Amino acid sequence: MYAFDYHRPSSVRQAANMLKSNGEAKLLAGGQTLIPTLKQRLAAPEVLIDLNGVEGLDVIELKGRTLHVGAMARHADVANSEVVKEAIPALAALAEGIGDPHVRHCGTIGGSVANNDPAADYPAALLALGATIHTNERKIGADEFFTGMFETALEDGEIITKITFPVPRRAAYSKFPNPASRYALVGVFVSKRGSEIRVAVTGAGADGVFRLPGFEDALSKRFAAKSLDGLTVDADDLNGDIHASAEYRAHLIGVMAKRAVAAA
Amino acid sequence: MTATGIGAAVPRKEDKRFITGAGHYTDDMNRPGQAYAYFVRSPYAHAWVKGIDARSALAVDGVLSVLTGENLAADSIGGLPAGWAITSKDGSPMVTPPHPCLAQGKVRYVGDPVAVVIAETQKAARDGGDALSVDYEILDAVTETGQAQTASVRVHDEAPRNTAFEWEIGDKAATDAAFAAAKHVTTIDIVNNRLVPNAIEPRAALGEFDPGTDSFTLYTTSQNPHVARLVMSAFLNIAPEHKLRVIAPDVGGGFGSKIYVYPEETVCVWASRKVGRPVKWTAERSESFLSDAHGRDHITHAELALDERGKFLGFRVKTVANLGGYASLFATGVPTYLYATLLSGQYDIPAIHAEVDAVYTNTTPVDAYRGAGRPEATFVIERIVEVAAREMGVDPATLRKRNFVKKFPHQTPVIMLYDAGDYGASLAKAMELIDYKGFAKRRRKSAKNGKLRGIGFSTYIEACGIAPSQAVGSLGAGVGLWESAEVRVNPTGNVEVLTGSHSHGQGHETTFAQLVSDRLGIPIDQVEIVHGDTDKVQFGMGTYGSRSGAVGMSAIDRALDKVIDKAKKVASHLMEADPGDIEFKEGSFTVAGTDKSMAWAEVSLNAYTAHGISTAELEPGLKEGAFYDPTNFTFPAGCHICEVEIDEDTGVTEIVDYVAVDDFGTVINPMIVEGQVHGGVAQGVGQALIENAVYDESGQLVSGSYMDYGMPRADDLPSFRLGFTMTECPSNPLGIKGCGEAGAIAAPAAVINAITDALGHEDISMPATPQKVWQAVRSHRFAEAAE
Incomplete structure (x- = not known):
C-alpha cells in the first residue's frame, strides 16, 4: 500500500466537493475491491474519501411498487432485509450468494455497481430488473449505465446514492461460480414485469454485463425454460480463461438461463 | 490406562490458545531495533541478471541496506543443498547445480530472489524494493514437465536435456518377461498436477545477531528447526551449530512446505549481522504462491501385465518428475524412494520396473507435499488397476482382492518389506459402509434425475514412520531419521x-x-x-x-x-x-x-x-x-471409496458419498486421527477436482492467487464416513503406523475412478474441473454419435 490522504465526509455534498477538488481521489465504500488493490500496490490514489461516515445512505425501503436500496447498503443488509425478501426475493438471494460472510458484511451495492467488475453479480440484477442508478447529480437507467468492463456512465465527481428497482412479477438469478474465486463464471438474471422480459448475463461478456434479446424474445412468447430450447449464444464476444473457454461459457449461459427461468 | 490415556478422544490442549488468538507465531515475535526485509524477486521465468543498481533503492528514506548474491558470495555463504543423493542408471551422480539464496548471474523462475532490501519499516523496505533497478536479459523459458528434455532452453548449463538424473528401480528383465507372458496389458498415461501447498500461516523469519556472544537466533516457520540449523551451519556457513539457535514457535500448517531451508530465513540470519539489527520478513500470500516449494507435477506412462484370470504379472512405469528451477532439500528423494518404492500398492506383483527422470524447468522448485511421492504412486497403481478391471470386465473390488498381498511379511520387488496388514478387511468394511451392493440402484435413481453416477476405489498403501536410518542412508539420504x-x-x-x-x-x-x-x-x-x-x-x-x-x-x-x-x-x-x-x-x-x-x-x-x-x-x-530409530518403515493402508454425481449440463461433479476405512495401527486419539483423515481427504479431493498450479508459456504462474487457484471448501465436500481396521505395527513399541497423509494419498484415485466410472471412459485429467468434465461428457457423446 502507498501512503494516501484519508477523508471521512459526513454528507454526500461534502464528499462530492472533496472529489471535485482532488483530481486523484477515490471513493471508499465497502473496500472489497479497492483495499486489496491498494495492498497490492496496483492503485495509488493520493486521496481516499471514505463514504462510511455519511449517514442515511444505507436505507432500504419499498415505495409503492419500487424498491429503494441505498448505495451503502451492505450485501448482508440486502440479503437479510425483510423488505427485499418480500419485494424481490431474487435480489436478496443474489446478495446472499456474493463472496463470503466477511465480504457480505463489508461490500456495498453502490461500490459493486460503480466498480462494474465483469464477474460481479449486482450488474446482472440491475440490468435485468431495469433498475435506475441515482447519483448526487442525476438518474441513470441501467441500460445506459454499464458501458464496459470496469466502466460506467459515471462522470468525475459523481457519487451513487441509491438504486431503485421496479418490482417484477417474477425474477430469479442463477449463478455458476468460478471454482477458485467463486465470482460468477456465468450468472444469468431473468425478470418478467408485465409484458417486459429481461435477461442479463454477467461473468461471461468481454465487455461486462449484457442482455440477451434472443432469449428475451423467446421468453416473451412463453415464460418457460422450454422456450429457450435450441437457442445458442455466440461465443465470439465472450471471455475465455483457464477456468472456462468462451465456448463453455456460451453453453453455461443457456443452462443458467433455463435454471433461472425455472426458478423465477 | 487413564481417562486421558491412549485411545481417549480428549479435546486438544493447544486449541485454547489457537482459537482465542493467543498463539505465538513467528510474525508475533518482535525484537528491539528490528528492521524489515523485502525480497526483490524475478518477474521473469528465465533471465540473465545483467546488473543491479542499488542507488535509487538506497535513496529511499528508511532503507538501510541492499544485499545481493555478490554479497553472499563475498561472505562465502553457500548455496541451498539437495539432501538426497540419487544415482542415475548409468552410474553417474545426479546433477544438482548451485542454488544461491540470492541470484548469482541467472534467475530461473518467477519469484527467484534477486536482492533483499533491509529498511526501518516494512513499507520502506517495499518502497526500496520497488525502486531497485535490476537489468534483465530475458531468455526463453521451459515450464512443461513433458517438454523439459527436448526443449532448446537450458535451465542450468550443468544439466544437459534439463535432466537431473535418470533413475530406475526393480528388475527390467523379469518385468519384460512378465509382459511377454501376459494375456492382457493395460496402459495408461496420466498427469499428476502441480499443487501449491497454501499453509494458512505464510512463511516468516526473524534473524538476530548478538555481537557479545557472536551468536545468532532465528525464529522461523519450520517443521524441523534442528535440520534447519544443521543445514545453515554445515552447508551454508551461516554460523557454527553451537552459535545458532533456531526457534520454530507455533507454526500454522506446513504440509511439507516448511520442511526445507529457503533463501529468505537464511538471508535474514546473515543480514542481521551485516546491518547490526534484527531482520524480519513475513511472506505476503502472493509471495507464498511463488516461493513455497510446490508439490507433485509428474507425467507417467504405465503398463500392467495380467494373466487370463486377472492376476498381476508385471508392472512397468516411466515417470518424468518436475523439480522446478532448482533441486530443493528433499526434492530428489520424493519422486524416487518415496514414490517408486510404493508402486507395488497393496498387491503381490512379481515383477516391477520403474524409471524416473527428474527435470529442471523455469518454475518454482517442487518438493515434498503431504504424502510426497506416495500420492503419485497410489494414483498410478490405483488408476491402472481400476482401468484393467474395466477392460477385463471384472468387478474392480474382485480384481483387487485377487491380487492383494495376504501373507506377511511380504517383500515387494521395489525394496519395501510390508510387515503387517489386512487389505481384505479394510476393503470389505468400506464396501459395507458405502453399501456397494446398492450402487446399481443408486445409479439408476441418479439417471432418472439426469445425473451420471459413478463409484471409485482406492486401496492405498504408504510407507510412513520415516525412517530406519541405515536403510535411508544406504538409499542416499543425507541424514538419519x-x-x-x-x-x-x-x-x-x-x-x-x-x-x-x-x-x-x-x-x-x-x-x-x-x-x-x-x-x-x-x-x-x-x-x-x-x-x-x-x-x-x-x-x-x-x-x-x-x-x-x-x-x-x-x-x-x-x-x-x-x-x-x-x-x-x-x-x-x-x-x-x-x-x-x-x-x-x-x-x-x-x-x-x-x-x-x-x-x-x-x-x-x-x-x-x-x-x-x-x-x-x-x-x-x-x-x-x-x-x-525405527526398525522398518510403517505401512498404513486402507480402502477409500468415493461416489460422485455428475451434472451433464454443467460438468459439475458432486461427491455424494465418501467412505474411508484406514488401518493406522494403534490410535492414540481417535478424534485427532479423524481430523487428520478429514483434512487429508479434503486436500486429495482438492487435487482431484480443483487445485492446479498453471504456468503460461513465458513462465508466469497464472494461478498465482486465490482468484485462480481453487482451494477445496467445506461445501465442495460431503460428510466423510470413516471406519478403522487394526493390525498392530511390529516395527515400533507402540504399534503406531501414522495417519497424517493417508487422506491426501488415497483420495485422488478414488475421486477420479468414480468420475471415470460415471463418464464411461478414462479420458479426463486432474483437476477434473467442471469445464473438463463437461468436455469429457460431450466429446465422448460426439464420438459415440460418429460411430
Missing part, C-alpha cells in the same frame, strides 16, 4: 517432555501428553510438551512423513521406560524393598506381596530431596532421554 525425546519429571510430579518432533497442526501437545498420562498415570494437564527450540531440545529430525507418532512417540516411550525404571529404584530405596519387587501401576508404586505403596508425586519429590535415597548407589533426580 531417528527421533529424540527427553522426559523431565519435576519434584512435584508434573512432567516436561522435550521432543524433536514439531507440531504445526497435528496436536502433539495432546497426543504426546496422552502417552505420558497413560504410562505414568497422571492426567494430561500435568504434562507439558516442549518442542521447536534448538536451545531446549538437544536434537531432533522434525515432523513430516507421518513420522511423529511412530518415531517421535516411540522415543518418548523409550525415555519413559527409563524414567519408570529410575523411579522404581527411588521407590525401592524409600520403601526399603528390592527394586525387582517394586510394581508401578496407575501412578502408584507398590511392593509386591506387601501393602506398602507410594504415589508418583511422593517418589518424584524424594528423587530430588534425595533424603531417603543412598546417593552413593543411586543418582538423585528424575530425567531421562532416548533416541529411537
Whole structure:
C-alpha cells in the first residue's frame, strides 16, 4: 500500500466537493475491491474519501411498487432485509450468494455497481430488473449505465446514492461460480414485469454485463425454460480463461438461463 | 490406562490458545531495533541478471541496506543443498547445480530472489524494493514437465536435456518377461498436477545477531528447526551449530512446505549481522504462491501385465518428475524412494520396473507435499488397476482382492518389506459402509434425475514412520531419521517432555501428553510438551512423513521406560524393598506381596530431596532421554471409496458419498486421527477436482492467487464416513503406523475412478474441473454419435 490522504465526509455534498477538488481521489465504500488493490500496490490514489461516515445512505425501503436500496447498503443488509425478501426475493438471494460472510458484511451495492467488475453479480440484477442508478447529480437507467468492463456512465465527481428497482412479477438469478474465486463464471438474471422480459448475463461478456434479446424474445412468447430450447449464444464476444473457454461459457449461459427461468 | 490415556478422544490442549488468538507465531515475535526485509524477486521465468543498481533503492528514506548474491558470495555463504543423493542408471551422480539464496548471474523462475532490501519499516523496505533497478536479459523459458528434455532452453548449463538424473528401480528383465507372458496389458498415461501447498500461516523469519556472544537466533516457520540449523551451519556457513539457535514457535500448517531451508530465513540470519539489527520478513500470500516449494507435477506412462484370470504379472512405469528451477532439500528423494518404492500398492506383483527422470524447468522448485511421492504412486497403481478391471470386465473390488498381498511379511520387488496388514478387511468394511451392493440402484435413481453416477476405489498403501536410518542412508539420504525425546519429571510430579518432533497442526501437545498420562498415570494437564527450540531440545529430525507418532512417540516411550525404571529404584530405596519387587501401576508404586505403596508425586519429590535415597548407589533426580530409530518403515493402508454425481449440463461433479476405512495401527486419539483423515481427504479431493498450479508459456504462474487457484471448501465436500481396521505395527513399541497423509494419498484415485466410472471412459485429467468434465461428457457423446 502507498501512503494516501484519508477523508471521512459526513454528507454526500461534502464528499462530492472533496472529489471535485482532488483530481486523484477515490471513493471508499465497502473496500472489497479497492483495499486489496491498494495492498497490492496496483492503485495509488493520493486521496481516499471514505463514504462510511455519511449517514442515511444505507436505507432500504419499498415505495409503492419500487424498491429503494441505498448505495451503502451492505450485501448482508440486502440479503437479510425483510423488505427485499418480500419485494424481490431474487435480489436478496443474489446478495446472499456474493463472496463470503466477511465480504457480505463489508461490500456495498453502490461500490459493486460503480466498480462494474465483469464477474460481479449486482450488474446482472440491475440490468435485468431495469433498475435506475441515482447519483448526487442525476438518474441513470441501467441500460445506459454499464458501458464496459470496469466502466460506467459515471462522470468525475459523481457519487451513487441509491438504486431503485421496479418490482417484477417474477425474477430469479442463477449463478455458476468460478471454482477458485467463486465470482460468477456465468450468472444469468431473468425478470418478467408485465409484458417486459429481461435477461442479463454477467461473468461471461468481454465487455461486462449484457442482455440477451434472443432469449428475451423467446421468453416473451412463453415464460418457460422450454422456450429457450435450441437457442445458442455466440461465443465470439465472450471471455475465455483457464477456468472456462468462451465456448463453455456460451453453453453455461443457456443452462443458467433455463435454471433461472425455472426458478423465477 | 487413564481417562486421558491412549485411545481417549480428549479435546486438544493447544486449541485454547489457537482459537482465542493467543498463539505465538513467528510474525508475533518482535525484537528491539528490528528492521524489515523485502525480497526483490524475478518477474521473469528465465533471465540473465545483467546488473543491479542499488542507488535509487538506497535513496529511499528508511532503507538501510541492499544485499545481493555478490554479497553472499563475498561472505562465502553457500548455496541451498539437495539432501538426497540419487544415482542415475548409468552410474553417474545426479546433477544438482548451485542454488544461491540470492541470484548469482541467472534467475530461473518467477519469484527467484534477486536482492533483499533491509529498511526501518516494512513499507520502506517495499518502497526500496520497488525502486531497485535490476537489468534483465530475458531468455526463453521451459515450464512443461513433458517438454523439459527436448526443449532448446537450458535451465542450468550443468544439466544437459534439463535432466537431473535418470533413475530406475526393480528388475527390467523379469518385468519384460512378465509382459511377454501376459494375456492382457493395460496402459495408461496420466498427469499428476502441480499443487501449491497454501499453509494458512505464510512463511516468516526473524534473524538476530548478538555481537557479545557472536551468536545468532532465528525464529522461523519450520517443521524441523534442528535440520534447519544443521543445514545453515554445515552447508551454508551461516554460523557454527553451537552459535545458532533456531526457534520454530507455533507454526500454522506446513504440509511439507516448511520442511526445507529457503533463501529468505537464511538471508535474514546473515543480514542481521551485516546491518547490526534484527531482520524480519513475513511472506505476503502472493509471495507464498511463488516461493513455497510446490508439490507433485509428474507425467507417467504405465503398463500392467495380467494373466487370463486377472492376476498381476508385471508392472512397468516411466515417470518424468518436475523439480522446478532448482533441486530443493528433499526434492530428489520424493519422486524416487518415496514414490517408486510404493508402486507395488497393496498387491503381490512379481515383477516391477520403474524409471524416473527428474527435470529442471523455469518454475518454482517442487518438493515434498503431504504424502510426497506416495500420492503419485497410489494414483498410478490405483488408476491402472481400476482401468484393467474395466477392460477385463471384472468387478474392480474382485480384481483387487485377487491380487492383494495376504501373507506377511511380504517383500515387494521395489525394496519395501510390508510387515503387517489386512487389505481384505479394510476393503470389505468400506464396501459395507458405502453399501456397494446398492450402487446399481443408486445409479439408476441418479439417471432418472439426469445425473451420471459413478463409484471409485482406492486401496492405498504408504510407507510412513520415516525412517530406519541405515536403510535411508544406504538409499542416499543425507541424514538419519531417528527421533529424540527427553522426559523431565519435576519434584512435584508434573512432567516436561522435550521432543524433536514439531507440531504445526497435528496436536502433539495432546497426543504426546496422552502417552505420558497413560504410562505414568497422571492426567494430561500435568504434562507439558516442549518442542521447536534448538536451545531446549538437544536434537531432533522434525515432523513430516507421518513420522511423529511412530518415531517421535516411540522415543518418548523409550525415555519413559527409563524414567519408570529410575523411579522404581527411588521407590525401592524409600520403601526399603528390592527394586525387582517394586510394581508401578496407575501412578502408584507398590511392593509386591506387601501393602506398602507410594504415589508418583511422593517418589518424584524424594528423587530430588534425595533424603531417603543412598546417593552413593543411586543418582538423585528424575530425567531421562532416548533416541529411537525405527526398525522398518510403517505401512498404513486402507480402502477409500468415493461416489460422485455428475451434472451433464454443467460438468459439475458432486461427491455424494465418501467412505474411508484406514488401518493406522494403534490410535492414540481417535478424534485427532479423524481430523487428520478429514483434512487429508479434503486436500486429495482438492487435487482431484480443483487445485492446479498453471504456468503460461513465458513462465508466469497464472494461478498465482486465490482468484485462480481453487482451494477445496467445506461445501465442495460431503460428510466423510470413516471406519478403522487394526493390525498392530511390529516395527515400533507402540504399534503406531501414522495417519497424517493417508487422506491426501488415497483420495485422488478414488475421486477420479468414480468420475471415470460415471463418464464411461478414462479420458479426463486432474483437476477434473467442471469445464473438463463437461468436455469429457460431450466429446465422448460426439464420438459415440460418429460411430
